[in-house]
Structure formats: C-alpha cells, structure tokens
Amino acid sequence: MNNAIADQIKEMLVENLRIPENILTYDSELFGDEIGLDSIDSIEIVAGIDTLFGIDMTGADREHFQSIRALTEYVESKQG
Amino acid sequence: MANKKRCVVTGLGLICGVGDNVKDCWDAVTLGHSGIDEVKSVDTSNCYAHKGAEVDKASSELSPENYDRSSLLCIHAANEAFEDAHIDASEKNIGVILGSCVGGAASIDKYYTDEIKGDGGKKEDIFKMGASAIANNVSAHFGLEGITANIVNACAAGTMSIGYACDLIREGKGDVFIAGGSDSFSSLAFSGFHALHALDENACSPFNHSTGITLGEGSGILVIESYEHAVERGAKIYCEILGSGVSSDAYHITAPRPDGEGQMSAIRRAVESSNLTFNDIDYINAHGTGTAKNDEAEFLSLHTLFDGNDHLSVSSTKSMTGHCLGAAGSIEAVFSVKAIKENLVPPTIGYSDEDLKVLAEKAGNIDFIPNKSHTKDVHYAMSNSFAFGGNNASIIFSDNEHDIPDNSKNEKIYITGISKLTGTKTDENSLNCNLTSEDYDKHGIRVAFYRKLDRFSQLQLLSGMDALADADIKIDKDNEYKTGIVIGTADGPMTEIVDFQKKAITRGTEKGSAFSFPNTVYNAAGGYLSIFSGIKGYNATVANGNQAGLQSICYAADILAEGNESVMLAAGTDENTKTNLELYAKADLLEKPLGEGSVTLVLETEENAKSRNARKYAEIKGYAQAHRPVSYDNSEVDSKAVVEVIEKACLNAGIEADDIDFVCCDDKKIIKTLMPCYDVSQETGNARAATSAMTAAYAAELLSDSEKNYEYGLALSMGAGGTYSAVVLSKA
Numbered sequence: 001m002n003n004a005i006a007d008q009i010k011e012m013l014v015e016n017l018r019i020p021e022n023i024l025t026y027d028s029e030l031f032g033d034e035i036g037l038d039s040i041d042s043i044e045i046v047a048g049i050d051t052l053f054g055i056d057m058t059g060a061d062r063e064h065f066q067s068i069r070a071l072t073e074y075v076e077s078k079q080g
Numbered sequence: 081m082a083n084k085k086r087c088v089v090t091g092l093g094l095i096c097g098v099g100d101n102v103k104d105c106w107d108a109v110t111l112g113h114s115g116i117d118e119v120k121s122v123d124t125s126n127c128y129a130h131k132g133a134e135v136d137k138a139s140s141e142l143s144p145e146n147y148d149r150s151s152l153l154c155i156h157a158a159n160e161a162f163e164d165a166h167i168d169a170s171e172k173n174i175g176v177i178l179g180s181c182v183g184g185a186a187s188i189d190k191y192y193t194d195e196i197k198g199d200g201g202k203k204e205d206i207f208k209m210g211a212s213a214i215a216n217n218v219s220a221h222f223g224l225e226g227i228t229a230n231i232v233n234a235c236a237a238g239t240m241s242i243g244y245a246c247d248l249i250r251e252g253k254g255d256v257f258i259a260g261g262s263d264s265f266s267s268l269a270f271s272g273f274h275a276l277h278a279l280d281e282n283a284c285s286p287f288n289h290s291t292g293i294t295l296g297e298g299s300g301i302l303v304i305e306s307y308e309h310a311v312e313r314g315a316k317i318y319c320e321i322l323g324s325g326v327s328s329d330a331y332h333i334t335a336p337r338p339d340g341e342g343q344m345s346a347i348r349r350a351v352e353s354s355n356l357t358f359n360d361i362d363y364i365n366a367h368g369t370g371t372a373k374n375d376e377a378e379f380l381s382l383h384t385l386f387d388g389n390d391h392l393s394v395s396s397t398k399s400m401t402g403h404c405l406g407a408a409g410s411i412e413a414v415f416s417v418k419a420i421k422e423n424l425v426p427p428t429i430g431y432s433d434e435d436l437k438v439l440a441e442k443a444g445n446i447d448f449i450p451n452k453s454h455t456k457d458v459h460y461a462m463s464n465s466f467a468f469g470g471n472n473a474s475i476i477f478s479d480n481e482h483d484i485p486d487n488s489k490n491e492k493i494y495i496t497g498i499s500k501l502t503g504t505k506t507d508e509n510s511l512n513c514n515l516t517s518e519d520y521d522k523h524g525i526r527v528a529f530y531r532k533l534d535r536f537s538q539l540q541l542l543s544g545m546d547a548l549a550d551a552d553i554k555i556d557k558d559n560e561y562k563t564g565i566v567i568g569t570a571d572g573p574m575t576e577i578v579d580f581q582k583k584a585i586t587r588g589t590e591k592g593s594a595f596s597f598p599n600t601v602y603n604a605a606g607g608y609l610s611i612f613s614g615i616k617g618y619n620a621t622v623a624n625g626n627q628a629g630l631q632s633i634c635y636a637a638d639i640l641a642e643g644n645e646s647v648m649l650a651a652g653t654d655e656n657t658k659t660n661l662e663l664y665a666k667a668d669l670l671e672k673p674l675g676e677g678s679v680t681l682v683l684e685t686e687e688n689a690k691s692r693n694a695r696k697y698a699e700i701k702g703y704a705q706a707h708r709p710v711s712y713d714n715s716e717v718d719s720k721a722v723v724e725v726i727e728k729a730c731l732n733a734g735i736e737a738d739d740i741d742f743v744c745c746d747d748k749k750i751i752k753t754l755m756p757c758y759d760v761s762q763e764t765g766n767a768r769a770a771t772s773a774m775t776a777a778y779a780a781e782l783l784s785d786s787e788k789n790y791e792y793g794l795a796l797s798m799g800a801g802g803t804y805s806a807v808v809l810s811k812a
Contacts, residue, residue, distance in 0.1 A: 017595055018531040020517075036528020040334065043275065043594040051591070 001026070005053075006072040012048040013068070017041055026068045037065075049075065084484040086307035087246040089318040089477070091165025093157035093260075094414045095142075096298025096401045097133025101160055105401075105411075106418045109426040110453040114400045116283040116294050121186075122267045126590040129279035133296035133402030134265050143221065148184040148208035149264035150299075151217040153407075157299040158218055158258055165303040165315060167256070175226030175254045176215045177245040179237025179261030181406035181467075181601060183211025183230075183572075183623070185268040188581050196585055206667045207713045210571055211602060211623040214262060216801025220709040226254045227705045228803050229631065230623045232572065232602035235367075236326075236467035237261050238300065238409025240620060243324030243475050244635075245304050250488070251638050253705075255309040260410030262299035268577065268600060269295055269405060271584040271592030276334065284370030284403070285430025286396035287379065287448055288439070293369045296402025300410030302417070319420045322356070322460075322476040322484060325349025328610040328619040329470030330560070333532070333598045335373050336466055340381035342616065343367075345561065346472035347385055347464065349644065354476045355484050356460060359389045361476070363425050363456075365412040365463040368396025369403055374466065379442075387445055393456060395428045395449040409465035409473065416461040420479045426453050468598055469607025471619050487643035489685060494812055495780045496694040497551025497682030501543040502764040502774065503656065503675050509665070511675035511765040512656055513539065523549070525612060533599065533608055534576035535655040535676075539770075540567060540605035541612060543678030544649055548613060551682040551694065553647065555614040562646040562688075564618030565606050566636040567653055568628030570768035570799070572602035572621075575657040605653060617645045625799025626746060628652060629679065629772030633795075633807055634703040636683050646688035652773025653678035656765075667713075675765025679773035681780070696812035698780035701792070702733025708802040715800055717750050725804040726794065733792075733808035740808070741790040742782065744775040746797045758782075772797040772805075779809045 006026055014021045019035055030037045037045075042065055046057045049071065055078045057064065064074040094101060097115025098108035108115070119132035135153065142152035143159075167174070187208035191201035207213065215228040227248060231241045238261030245259035263269075273279050273293060280292035310317055327349065329342035336343065351358055364386075367378055386392050397415050398404075404411055419425050431439065431450040439448055461477045503511035515538060520530050523545040530538060544565070548555070555563060576599040584592050598604060603621040610619055618639050622628050629652020636650035654660075656676030664674050689696060706725035708718040730737050745751055748759040760774040761767075767774070779793035795807040 016593065020527060020531065023527060034527060035531075036526070040276065040594050040598070043277065047275070047591065047594070051587075 001069055001072050002076055005075055006068050008052055009068050009071050012052060016044050016048050028067060030065065030067055082486045084486045085250045086481065087249050087304055087321045088307050088310050089302050089321060089417055090305050090310050090315040091161040091303030092414050092417060093159065093161030093164065093301040094411060095135055095153055095157050096404055096411050097135060097296045098400055100137060102414060109397050109400050109415060110424055112427055112429045112451060114283055114429060116402055121265050122270045123589055126588055127274050129274060129281050131283055131294050132265060133294065135297055145221065146204065147217045148187040148213065150180055150183060150262045151214050153264060153299040154178060154214060154218050154262035155221050157301040161258060161301040161303050167303065172223060172225045173254065174224045175245065175248060175257040176219050176224055176228045177231065177241045177257055177259045178215045178218065179231045179241040179406045179410060180211045180214055181234045181237060181263050182266045182269050184209040184213065185266035186264045188577060189267050192578065192582050193585055203667055206663050212570055212625050213712045216712050219707060220711060223709055225707050226257065228624060228707050232621050232623045233471045234467035234469060234601040234603050235405050235408055236465040236471040236473040237406040239413065239463060239465040239473040239475050240326055242302060242413055243326065243473065246321050246324065247638055247642050249304065249306050251641060255306045257304045258301050259304055260299060260301040261407040263297055263405040263407045265295065265297040267584055267589055268581055271589045272597030272600065274590060275592035275594040275597055278371055280370055283430060285399050286368035286370040286428060287375050288430055288435050290370030292371055294402045296404040298401065298404045298407050298411055300407060300414045302413060318417050320478045320482060322478050322482055323350050323353025324473065324475040325353060326618045327472045328616050330610045330614050330616045331470050333604060333607050334468050336377040338377055340377045340384065342470060342472045343377060343381040343466055344385055346474040347381065350462065350474035350476050358385050360460050361389060361392060361462050362458045363419050363461045364392065364394045365416045366394050366396045367464045367466045368398055382446060383444060390445055393425045393447040393449050395426055397426050399429045409463060412463045416463045416477050420458045420461050420477055423457055424453055424455050425449055425458065427451050468601045469603040470610060471603060488641055489643050492686040493637050493640055493700040494684050494686065494689050494696040495681050495698050495700065496684045496689055496696055497547045498697060498777045498780060499543045499546035499550055499680045500774060500777055501539060502677035502767055502770060509670055509673050510656060510661060511673055513677055515542065529612060534573050535657060536573040536653060537599060537605040537608045539655060539676065539678040540651060540653045541608050543651060543680045544609040545613065547649060547680035547682050553682065559647065560614050560616040562617060563615045564639055564645040565609060565615055565649045566632040567606045567621045567651045568632030568769045568773065569602065569621065569623050570626050570628055570654050571660065572623055573599055573604060575655060575659040576600050578659045624803055625801055626768045627772050627797040627799035627803055627805045629769035630775060630795055630797040630805040630807060631705065632773065633681060633776050634705060634805055637700050637703055640683060640685055646685050648683045649680055650683055651678055651680040652769035654768035654770055672761060673765040675767030675771065677764060677767045677770035679770050679777050681773065681777055698783040698809040699812050700807060701810040702729050702808040704728030704732055704806050706804045710802040712801045717798065718802060721802065721804050722750060725806040729806035729808045735792060735808065740792045740794045743794045743796055744779040746771045746775055750796055750798055776807050776809065783809055783811045
C-alpha cells in the first residue's frame with residue numbers, strides 16, 4: 001500500500017468527515033460501529049477521492065470503501 | 081367545555097416562480113403552468129441539474145431597502161397581504177411570525193465572494209446574513225410592534241409559523257399577525273441538494289416519476305386575526321384556521337422515517353386538535369418534494385390515515401413552484417386557502433399517459449389530481465410540510481366556523497432542570513467551551529454520532545442531554561410524544577454555513593459538501609437532540625437576535641399552555657468560532673468579548689412534575705414580549721419597550737412590578753434599577769442566545785437558594801431589531 005496516498009485519504013477523512021484523527025488507522029472499519037459512516041458520508045468520500053486523485057468512485061463496490069487501506073488500493077489500481 | 085378562540089385569514093400575499101401576486105400564482109397553478117426554467121442566479125454550468133423556479137424580479141424591484149433578498153420577497157408579499165386585508169395603516173399592534181430555511185444565504189454568498197475576490201466583504205452584508213433579520217426587517221418596513229419571530233425549521237418553517245401565530249392569538253398574545261415564510265434562491269441550497277444528489281435533472285413531478293426536487297424561491301403571507309377582531313373591523317374573511325400539529329421523527333438528519341410515523345403523528349395532531357376526523361379532509365396540499373424517500377414515506381402516511389376517506393384530493397404544487405424551502409408551507413397555505421375559497425383544486429403536473437397508468441394502480445381511493453385542476457367542494461383543506469432534522473408540520477383550514485374544544489392547561493409551569501454550558505476566557509475578545517470526549521461519554525454519545533455535528537449542534541446536544549439528566553428525565557415510549565424542544569439562537573450554525581459557502585465559491589457549485597450541508601439548516605441542532613434523546617414532540621428553532629434564548633422560554637411555555645406537551649426543553653444556543661469572531665469584529669460588535677454556549681431549561685407542567693416528584697427550581701409565573709422596530713444594526717435600548725415588556729410580564733404573572741425582588745439581564749444597559757440586578761454576560765461574555773437563556777437559569781437558581789429568600793425574579797433580554805422578552809419567575 002502506498003502510504004503517501006493513504007495519508008492523503010486519512011487527512012481528507014479527518015477534514016471532511018470530522019473523524020477524530022486519534023481513532024483512525026489505515027484498517028479502521030469506516031462503516032463500523034465506532035466511526036459509523038453512512039450513505040451521505042460515502043458521497044463525501046466519492047467527492048474527496050475525485051478532488052484528490054481525479055478518480056471517480058461512483059458506483060464502485062462497497063468493499064472499496066471499507067477502510068483507508070481499501071480506498072488506497074482502489075486508487076492505486078485506477079492509477080495503474 | 082369552552083371553545084378555543086377562532087383564528088381567521090383576512091389577507092393573502094404571494095410571490096414565487098409562477099407569479100408575483102396571489103391572482104397570477106393561483107391562475108398559473110390551476111392552469112398547470114410551471115414556473116420551472118433554467119436557473120439564472122446560480123452558476124450551474126458544471127452541475128448535473130440546471131432547473132429552478134426563480135422569481136422574475138430583481139431584488140431592487142421588490143422593495144427599496146438594502147435588505148437580503150429573503151426579506152425583500154417577504155415585504156413584497158406582505159404588502160399585498162396588507163392591502164388585501166384592508167388593515168388600517170395606524171394599526172401597529174401586529175405580530176410578525178415568519179419561516180425561513182436559508183435566511184440570508186444570498187448575502188453570505190455575496191460577502192464571501194467579495195472577500196475571496198480580494199475586494200473584502202462588506203460590513204453592511206454582515207447584517208443581512210442571518211435569518212434573525214427577516215421578521216425584524218418586515219416589522220421595520222411596516223412599523224409594526226407585535227411579537228416577532230423567525231421560525232427556522234427548514235422546510236417545515238412556513239407551516240409552523242402559521243400554526244404558532246394562531247397559538248399566540250389563542251393565548252391572547254395578539255389579535256393580528258402576519259405569518260408565513262420566505263426564502264430566496266441560493267447557491268447554498270442548490271449546491272447542497274446537488275451534493276446529496278437530491279435534485280431532479282428535469283422539473284420535479286412528485287408522487288410520479290420524479291428523481292428529486294426542483295428548488296424555487298418566494299414568499300407566502302397570511303394576515304391572521306382573531307375572529308372578533310376581524311368582525312369588529314368589518315374585514316373580509318377567507319376562511320378559518322383550525323388546529324395544527326408539529327412532531328419530530330427522532331430518526332435521521334435528512335431522511336424521513338420510512339414508516340411515516342412522525343409525519344402521521346403531525347397529521348394526527350392537526351386533525352385531533354381541529355376536532356375533525358380523517359374522513360372530513362377534502363384536499364391536502366402535500367409536502368410532495370419529488371425525492372423517492374419523501375414521496376414513498378408520504379404516500380404510505382396518506383394511505384395509512386386516509387384510505388377510509390372516499391373524497392380526498394391530494395396534490396403537490398411544488399411541481400410548478402419548485403420547492404421554496406422555508407417559504408414552501410406558506411405558499412402552499414395560500415393555495416389551500418384559495419382551494420377552499422374557489423372550490424377548485426390545483427394539480428400535480430408532469431404525468432405522461434404511461435405515468436397515469438402507474439398512478440391508477442397505486443392511487444387507491446385518493447385523487448392525486450394529475451395534470452389538470454378540477455372543481456370540488458372543499459370545506460377542509462390540509463397543508464403538510466416535512467423538513468430536515470425530522471420536523472413535521474400539518475395545518476388545517478376550514479370554510480366555516482368549526483368549534484375546537486379548548487384543551488389548554490391553566491396549570492402552573494415549573495423549571496425542573498437546568499444546564500449551563502458556557503465558555504471560559506480564551507483571550508481578551510473570546511470565551512470558549514472546552515468540549516471533551518468525556519462530555520459525550522457521560523451520556524453514551526458515540527464518536528459515530530457526534531462527529532457529524534457542527535459546533536452549534538454539539539453545544540446544543542450536550543446542554544440538552546445535561547438538562548434532561550439534571551431533571552432526571554429519561555425519554556421512553558410513555559413520554560416521547562409528550563416532550564418537545566424550542567431552541568433560540570441569534571446566529572445559528574453560521575460557521576458551518578460559511579465553510580460550506582466558501583467551498584462552493586472556490587470549488588464550484590457542483591462541489592458542495594454532502595456531509596456539512598445538513599448542518600447548515602438552523603434546526604439541525606434540534607434535530608440531532610431529538611434523534612439522540614428520542615424526543616418526538618414539538619420541535620422549533622427561533623432565530624431572533626440575542627434575546628431568542630429567553631424568547632424560547634416564552635415560546636415553550638406557550639406550547640405547554642396549549643396542552644400538547646407536558647415537558648419542554650427551552651434553550652438558548654450560539655457558537656463562537658474564528659468565523660463568528662471575524663464577523664463580529666468586522667461589524668464592530670465586540671463591545672464585550674464574544675462567548676458561546678448552550679443554556680437549556682426543562683419546563684414542565686405542574687401535573688407532570690407532581691406525578692414524578694420532580695425537584696422544582698422555580699415557577700414560570702408570567703412572560704411577555706415587546707417590539708419597537710429599529711434598523712437591525714441598531715442596538716440602542718428603547719426604554720419605553722423595556723417598561724412595556726416588564727408591565728406585560730407582570731400583568732401575565734398577576735403581580736405588580738414592585739413585587740419583583742431582583743432582575744437578571746443579559747446587558748446592564750437595558751435597565752436602570754435600584755433592586756439587585758445581575759448582568760449574566762459578566763460571566764458568559766456575549767454568548768448571545770445562551771446569555772439570554774442564562775438570565776432565566778440564573779434567576780431560577782437564585783429563587784431556589786433558600787439563603788436568598790427571594791420571592792419573585794425578572795429575567796430580561798433584548799435583541800437586535802428591537803425585540804424584548806421578559807419572564808417573571810417565582811419561588812417554587
């Protein structure tokens with residue numbers, strides 16, 4: 001996993017979705033009980049990834065949204 | 081049993097995308113003419129949707145003042161309503177209760193566009209930003225001295241304002257009100273609904289194939305009078321306003337409950353408080369926005385409650401006016417009144433032949449008036465409005481006298497819980513609250529919930545939960561619908577609004593934040609509090625300058641007196657961030673350091689307090705409001721208004737002014753007195769509505785202090801635009 005990409009995504013999540021930085025790891029379950037993202041947040045992630053990397057995640061499978069690691073790997077695969 | 085005072089409609093005014101007066105608008109919607117076109121006032125070039133229903137008039141054509149467009153639309157409609165009602169211009173004791181969602185969003189856009197361009201935002205635009213200004217601007221334009229309030233419950237605001245004006249008439253707080261709502265078109269709303277993918281690419285056609293809403297702008301105004309007042313002056317009477325209902329979903333900040341429970345509760349309250357049955361209703365002007373979630377929930381609610389009604393017609397005029405947000409309920413109220421008056425029901429347009437076949441299969445007994453209006457006898461018309469924050473409102477108009485039994489309680493009202501969340505000094509100009517994870521943990525509020533909240537909502541959530549805990553109240557199935565919320569604020573969630581707006585300006589309308597948009601409505605804080613606590617009763621937010629904190633207590637006491645709820649949370653809340661501080665500095669309003677906080681009081685009827693053996697801090701003995709219209713940027717004290725509000729509050733309390741032992745005020749310049757006078761802003765800084773609510777909290781604590789031996793205390797507060805609130809409290 002490309003840590004530079006992961007850190008950019010992390011910063012975006014902290015900034016745009018007010019997730020406290022201290023509880024957010026690369027493998028935190030974003031849609032799990034603790035952080036609790038929902039459908040509105042996923043719209044924000046799509047917008048954030050588009051702004052950061054110019055990659056459109058509209059319609060991407062749920063699994064790619066599960067964690068910072070999953071998002072990073074998706075971005076890497078599209079940057080190919 | 082005695083009946084309630086009758087409230088009648090004696091004047092109408094309207095401006096929206098289909099016309100700039102009632103006749104043109106009514107002709108258009110009954111002919112099925114749409115006002116929806118390509119949007120002109122917002123840059124939609126990179127958006128997936130481009131439609132809107134804008135008013136075809138520049139702001140300068142609406143009224144000459146230098147006000148925000150929302151105020152100007154409202155003045156235009158109010159002018160028509162006053163002319164229609166033939167009210168004597170010398171009559172000044174007229175209240176102004178208005179609903180708005182986006183308030184001065186167009187001016188916020190302008191201010192920050194100027195700033196980002198490097199020209200610097202203009203001071204004059206700062207006074208146009210808040211929803212607080214609207215009712216005060218309208219009062220100033222017409223020189224009115226009745227009670228003012230801006231009900232800022234997003235898309236339910238217009239309907240709630242009309243209901244509240246009737247409550248005030250029935251409580252004897254005034255004989256004439258103008259009530260309704262107003263919202264201008266804004267990049268804020270367009271960008272926000274765009275971010276949520278809630279805009280339809282085409283003109284919306286609710287209950288049909290619609291994939292989202294189409295935004296509109298406008299204002300609807302009703303002149304509402306007590307029946308006696310209208311008859312005495314020989315007024316033409318359009319119809320009566322019967323009961324209304326307000327409820328909270330306690331479910332989600334933007335989406336309605338899929339099972340329609342909250343909507344049905346508001347509708348049921350309106351029907352029951354009107355002494356009617358579901359089968360009496362002839363026409364419903366539905367909320368009908370065109371989003372799948374709204375339309376499905378509303379469809380379910382209508383079928384569940386009205387399937388036994390074999391003569392019900394339902395339509396959404398939003399298919400022609402667009403969704404005018406805080407004005408929607410007021411515009412649709414005017415159409416409901418006209419439907420009664422003309423015995424003609426307007427359609428929902430946009431049905432193709434194919435759509436009509438689908439409709440025939442799902443409509444059941446209900447006539448959805450597709451495409452073409454038709455005549456029918458309309459005796460009882462209902463208008464429904466549902467909003468972000470999970471707020472639901474429903475109101476009923478009637479063509480004839482219809483007795484409503486008076487359920488109002490002449491019970492004593494006690495303060496049984498207090499929470500005072502205020503800041504400590506962080507620098508010479510600022511006091512701030514230090515919110516920690518322990519504050520949330522105490523109430524079991526998880527990160528997953530509170531991370532979504534902007535600062536304004538966080539302050540209110542913590543203070544509201546603290547107040548419930550202090551009162552030892554847990555919300556459960558038995559009390560969830562007997563408990564309500566009224567929140568007062570001067571500036572609402574201005575930081576979140578400004579952050580959203582700045583991004584929309586710099587990145588483009590198409591790049592709005594779906595995450596923060598739900599928090600930009602003033603009633604989000606009340607919505608989150610109801611979602612977390614489970615409170616499902618009345619839920620209102622009032623924006624009305626600093627004094628809104630104390631006004632919320634008057635408002636909550638009115639709701640308790642009306643008999644719908646047993647417990648009300650009344651709060652004053654305002655935030656202090658870098659954004660607020662910058663705006664206050666630029667507007668030269670840093671006479672005192674800027675504070676922040678949320679002060680919540682639990683108000684409870686005597687019966688309820690007794691039944692659970694509640695501790696009582698003090699009794700709310702009487703309360704009143706007064707208004708002397710001044711320019712919204714004028715904060716001079718009008719000593720005659722101060723005397724008036726104190727005299728009225730004492731009269732309401734059944735005591736003499738001499739009986740009062742002490743005063744708590746939010747600024748010592750308001751009153752010069754020899755009795756003990758506590759200026760609570762010494763402690764809170766200028767925390768605006770929080771300081772205002774603090775006057776009552778402080779007074780209640782003094783009265784409960786056995787060492788002080790006080791009998792009566794007065795809480796006193798004033799707001800920009802010339803509004804004053806006073807509450808007399810007595811030892812419990």
